[in-house]
Amino acid sequence: MTARPEPPNEKPSPVIGSWRGHLFAVTVVAAVTAVTVLLEVWIKNYNLVLLFVLAVVITGLKYGSRPAIVAAVLSFLGFNFFLTEPKYTFEVSQRDELATLVILFAIALICGPAASRIRSQILLLQERVALTRDLQSARLQSEMEQLRSALLSSVSHDLRSPLAAMMGAAESLKVLDKQLTPVDRDDLLDTILQESRRLDSYIQNLLDMTRLGHGTLKIERDWVSIADIIGSAVARLRRYFPGVKTEFLAKSPPPLLYAHAALIEQALFNILENAARYSPADECIRISVARQGDTCVIEIEDRGPGIPEALREQVFDMFYAVAEGDKKAQSTGMGLAICRGMIGAHGGTVRALAGTQGRGTRIVVKLPVDYPSSPAGGLPPEH
Structure with a gap:
């Protein structure tokens, strides 16, 4: 047996919706009329008009303009019949009460459709919010599928x-x-x-x-020399790329960092490895370090093909690689993404910029030079 498909969600019939709206208009105006008759002893008629206007607005917000107009007409008749002299007739003997009736009817006719438009805008806004939520969910699902595929x-x-x-x-x-x-x-x-x-x-x-x-990456900090970390990363790079050429420049005395040495080394190694993959064999990878206030600035520059300005932020996305030909097959697109995560875990930043001479790529790493005052951190050792 085949399963019987479920019927699609059906909207209420316009006739049924209109009937309900009109019934609501009659009910709410009758309730307001009863309340105003009881309150007439303590409150003036021209103040009780506001209750009828409120009934019209509520009807318009809930069911739209047509029931609101019905509520306006019923409010006019109810106020005239029960609250104006002579009572229990549709005649009006006093001018001020006639003016009150006219104003009530005018306000009700204006407020009813206005409330209906507000209702329509609220419904439209809800639909847009739901649509945006669905689109975001679909986009997230698509991104997850792309990430899984990558x-x-x-x-x-x-x-x-x-x-x-x-x-x-x-x-x-x-x-x-x-x-x-x-x-x-x-x-x-x-x-x-x-x-x-x-x-x-x-x-x-x-x-x-x-x-x-x-979020399970542990940051076990200690005082380390950024020069030693760079030297270790370069030595590790030469094991993978024996012919690589590097040049180190300390623009100021390299500072000590209160950091996880292995993570910083891995981050810098990923940058160096990326530079080695894309640099020509006879070109040198330049590494510089300087202290700027409370920040340690490390720059790693290659002479490769460079990264277009529009893509310099995307290279830090997981599994994104800018390459051509056979080199692309050697890049997983994880190195720079992991680098940003490790540097970010230390409160630092990583950016990709154009090379200083119009060639290649310059990766700028900024790390805070922290001097914690807690006993666990202590002061930096003398050197």
Whole structure:
């Protein structure tokens, strides 16, 4: 048996809605009339008019203009019949009461449609809010799907590529053991070593991304020298890119930072690795550090193809990579995103700017130079 489809949500019939509105108009005007008859002993007639106007406005807000007009007419008749002399007739003997009736009818006719328009605008606003919420939900779902797709694609490529190279090199060593020359054997071993380091770097970035996303990245601070951190990051870079050229410049005495040394090193390494991937082999990566007030400024500049100004913020998005040709396959698009997360966890900022000579990219990292007064932090050591 096939399941019977559920009927679509049906809106109330216009006839039923109009009937309900008119019934509401009769009911609310009758209630107001009864109240005004009881209050007439203490309150003047021209003050009781406001209760009828209120009934018309409520009807207009709830059911629209036509029931509001019905309420206006009924208010006019009810006020005339029960509250003007001679009572219980539709005659009017006093001019001021006639003026009150005319004003009541005019105000009611104006307020009723106005309340109806307000009601329509409120309903339209509610619809827009609901539509905006649905669009935001759909956009969020789309972004999640794109992120999931990018993650799967990245994991598939960046895990399988080095594994395939390592397996191929290891299989060649095993199958062609006696046929390989010492040079060929060293090349295969170098391939295994380089691809294993590449795989290790990728897994480290993946773990860092997970910890950043779940807020479990621990910041165990201590006093560290930014010059030592940069030196460690550069030494690590040379293990992955033996031919890379770097140049270090201290524009002022490098300050001490109260930070997590390993996280800052990983952040700077990701920037350096990105610069090494996109820089020409014969170009130098320039690293400078300076203290500006209570801020440590680190600049890493390459001479690569550069990043278009419109994309300089997007490069810090997860899985976003600006590259061309074969280089794009070597970039996971996680390095700079993780870098911003690690620097941000220390209260710092990361920006991508144009190179100083119109070429390449300059990444500017700013970290606060904190001097905590708590016993746990203490003062910076003398150096």
